[in-house]
Amino acid sequence: MPTLRIISLFLILTAMSPITARGESRKISNVCSIVHPSDAGIAWDCRKIKKGETAEMLFGDRWLDVLRFNRIDRRHLTAGVSIKVPRNLDDIEEYSPLPDTYPKAAQEEKFILVDMFEQFLGAYENGEMVFSFPIASGDHVHRTPIGDFRIDGFSSRHRSSLYKIEKTDTFYPMHYALRFFINDHGVDFWLHGRDLPGFPASHGCVGLYDEEMQQKYYQFSRQPQLQDARTLYEWVVGTKKDSGKFTWLKNGPRVRIIGESPL
DSSP, X not given: XXXXXXXXXXXXXXXXXXXXXXXXXXXXXXXXXXXXXXXXXXXXXXXXXXXXXXXXXXXXXXXXXXXHHHTBOGGGXXXXXXXXXXXXXXXXXXXXXXXXXXXXXXXXXXXXXEETTTTEXXXXXXXXXXXXXXXXXXXXXXXXXXXXXXXXXXXXXXEEEEEEOTTSSSEEEEEEEEEEEEOTTOOEEEEEEOOOBSSOOBSSSEEEOOHHXXXXXHOOOSSOOOOHHHHHHHHHHTTSOOOSXXXXXXXXXEEEEESOOOO
């Protein structure tokens, strides 16, 4: 009986721990199977990446557009992975499936829209988009909360208190983290830098490109270029003092999360 009590207590504490995010929780090699509503408006073919091929090699100066279209980062564009390749790359120039104008945010100095169907985030100032980024959200098992929230804190060097980088003892880095929600169980949800494998892969948080983190922890990319998490973070935090540790943010930007995960 004592042993059963200990096991039950462990399970309860585990369930109530601040679930944040880590590396992808599953492996999906066919990104073409992930369906987004905007895919229907662009003619594309499914292409399997061969050994030695890189985004830059395959798509030249349009490599970033193709990655954004597939919601994938360069580290996950590896041999054997199949991605969507538009027949006309001009169709995805500076790709974003979100609206340039969002009237519902017209009165908001800063506003963040997260579309789960599209797996994309848009940042708006008085209803006009200033930038948009692909994301990796939670799936139907590890759900990202839907609704209206507000950024209430930030931490440029936050890390998970529960999950670790796969096959290591290092707690998963959640750099450039912006907290937008705490549920009834004390579980924190953040917008933060992470891996983007081309499909919903978090445990409920909303992840963005962060090659700076990948360079440090995975030794990937000698010249980090994909820094969406940092761009969003600096836009939200602005000139406020940033110690790198958690800092409360009063009247932070509103966050609206709509739709459902495509996975």
